[in-house]
Amino acid sequence: MPIDKTVNSFTEAVSDISDGAVLMIGGFGGAGGMPHLLMLALRDQGARNLTIIGNTAGIAAPTGFGWPDGVEPIDHAVLIENGQIAKVIASFPVSGSVSRPNAFEKGFRAGEIELELVPQGTLAERMRAAGAGIAAFYTPTAAGTMLADGKESRVFGGKEHVLEHALYADFALVRARTADMVGNLAYTGTSRTFNPPMAMAAKVTIAEVDEIVEPGGIDPERVDTPGIYVQRIVARPPASGGGMVLP
Amino acid sequence: MPIDKTVNSFTEAVSDISDGAVLMIGGFGGAGGMPHLLMLALRDQGARNLTIIGNTAGIAAPTGFGWPDGVEPIDHAVLIENGQIAKVIASFPVSGSVSRPNAFEKGFRAGEIELELVPQGTLAERMRAAGAGIAAFYTPTAAGTMLADGKESRVFGGKEHVLEHALYADFALVRARTADMVGNLAYTGTSRTFNPPMAMAAKVTIAEVDEIVEPGGIDPERVDTPGIYVQRIVARPPASGGGMVLP
């Protein structure tokens, strides 16, 4: 049988995510590059006490940030409002406006959700390190700031560096434009962001895509995430394809 | 003036490489992905006491390793035989056959050239680290072997890891298929190898390409090495284009 990583439904794709799992959720914050339908399926599946790792923890609605006017964002808030999230690891967890707190901020203030705040570049690099077998690395980012408190540091070339550790996950929910059946992924424009390093870092990477094609349907020169990092692929319904945000 | 990183000749492209410079030279070992004409120009330019960093230090001729039959390889040997090399940092420095030593092995045995042997993956990662501002990292590769002698090590997750440091260069001589004028590069097939991490690691990256196109001539989704890493581009003469090995 030729390799075929296609899963037939979003429900099936997330069915084995158990309580307490550590999840990475792709995208930057806006509409592009986020696995909306996987998040909705995970909400319906109901696993609790989850740790979610990503750039944001949801943007406050109504919003801008790449969401077309009049479109209700689907993001981490669907899981947070459903009480499924125990911990967030993110670089941009709250909304840009104090007066419009997002669901995460409310949960954080209520003491229901724990936060680990990580600089954006360190977050991406910790994911790549996990995927690349690098246990830890020294970065100049955050040296001398409160985000380095309690961390080892060391001077290289006259500059202080902080020791940061690889960040692993049980599952990554990522979003791409196209997958071939062996799991190679191609993205569109600025929708790459955290999806490729997350695909590297997770034990099981589940990719939500607009289109699944035969092997060879993606130019091998144009593959962004090689199939070695991808365990399951699931296609959005045709009506939601082509860059549209909603199903 | 629109940005245009084109340099008109190979001679000009390497003119400021001075005695004692640290150079990375791209490619894997075979004919593909190596900056042949930059190496020839550097031989003619004559800088001495150079450190060269790359996967190999030249393959013994006559050879296979991706060189078409009957083609005399152009590789690191042109610099070594010309007495320009003081030190080699490589993972595969000698030929596969004891009985056919390459120019490096002869120089090494004569005590004329120093060697730092680095596992292939560690070599690539040390280059990427230099380009990515990571001063040092912990890798499991080589733990417990003679290539870890004298290096710090530390256990993460029950497994011994070795501390390896970023590897910088003054210049990288890389080879790509296509460049646009702003320095974005696209490669062909397995000719990527060490070229992209070298382009990241060097202060000045000089790319030898088959073709220079206007900005937009490379699909932005298809750029392998973004122009931020590339300072100079120089085109091979038309007759040497299209994957041919020689000028």
Added chain:
Amino acid sequence: MTDLAPRLGRDVIAMRVAREFGDGDVVNLGIGIPTLCSDFVPPGVQLMYHSESGLLNCGPLADDGHGDVDLINAGGQFLSPIPGMAYFDSAEAFAMIRGGHIDVTALGALQVSATGDLANWFLPARGVGNVGGAMDLAAGAKRVIAAMEHNGRDGTPKIVPECSYPLTGKGCVSLIVTDIAVIEVLPGGAGLQLIEHAPGWDAASVQSQTEAELEVSPDLTEITLV
């Protein structure tokens, strides 16, 4: 103390910052005043814009209603495409930043200290904040310019001996451009030097709005924008 003369607008601050960009520079512009800089790049200066969203060589902001969700900047604003762009992921976007490949970044600031420490991400009153890519830019860019109002809305000086807000980076700022002055951060923690003032202002009046001590450049001039 009453202001001697009007303060410069945000556009003018951006215009002055843009004069720092050299031809061919790779530039990353933060949210706020820095974003405005791209409208005021001097003629003959060609820049390569970098965005943490995974883009090199972006075009200007896209007209409303023509946004592509797959072509945004780090602030979530829609961009227009230009020839010669390159897309990449967040690991690569920050490799570029951390690795010293950004020539200049302009960032907003809550406070800048006498030794160039930058505080721009955390308002302690909120109790939680977004760090985003600010610390990476502060640590990694070759040159960090703070583009900011000289004082807070309540008049509080933002240029201070030591930051009271949590830091973004230590000793990272090399130039401060405000609505009344341009101030150089001297290397090696040697303090601040006032090099330009807004029209109608002078060294004493700028100092009166500044909690950190300012050395006055012997070449002190009025801010020029040409």
Added chain:
Amino acid sequence: MTDLAPRLGRDVIAMRVAREFGDGDVVNLGIGIPTLCSDFVPPGVQLMYHSESGLLNCGPLADDGHGDVDLINAGGQFLSPIPGMAYFDSAEAFAMIRGGHIDVTALGALQVSATGDLANWFLPARGVGNVGGAMDLAAGAKRVIAAMEHNGRDGTPKIVPECSYPLTGKGCVSLIVTDIAVIEVLPGGAGLQLIEHAPGWDAASVQSQTEAELEVSPDLTEITLV
């Protein structure tokens, strides 16, 4: 001691190694006997080949005279393309290896120790050697199979209590397939267990060719290739 029976050919060793590959496995084959394994993959088993040259899902070796210099494996041999390939650079190729994304690698060996230490890169007599990607594969692949002749050309046992040649990796080998036996390396440094022998050989005759002590599996069988 004279051999009891003929030794298996390199093709047969490769055939036996190939029986270890599971459907869907990502496999990296080293130079030498391991390269031959791809000719003997059992029916119904679909593999994803990985090469350090920067390639996933490569096709078989290309016919002579049809080589593309931009489509080679780690040994410099020409490959043919197949649908579903992906190309990447060396940093990524080794991220895959080091990060544990390779299910099985088969490597040649100069020596394997009783605790699964592997020596396969350095002949001290030469004084200089090529490490290539061997140490990365030894440290990173989920499963390392040593595919080798049981003895050196001069008869010297290659399976030894402790390697005398410089190591490629410590405790990394989990299975040894030779021209006379299949031997499991027990977890936690608990020694070696003989699980299969070549036709005409038995536990005693295999042990006589082996310097390390072999525990004999209660299920010891003849090597089967079907």
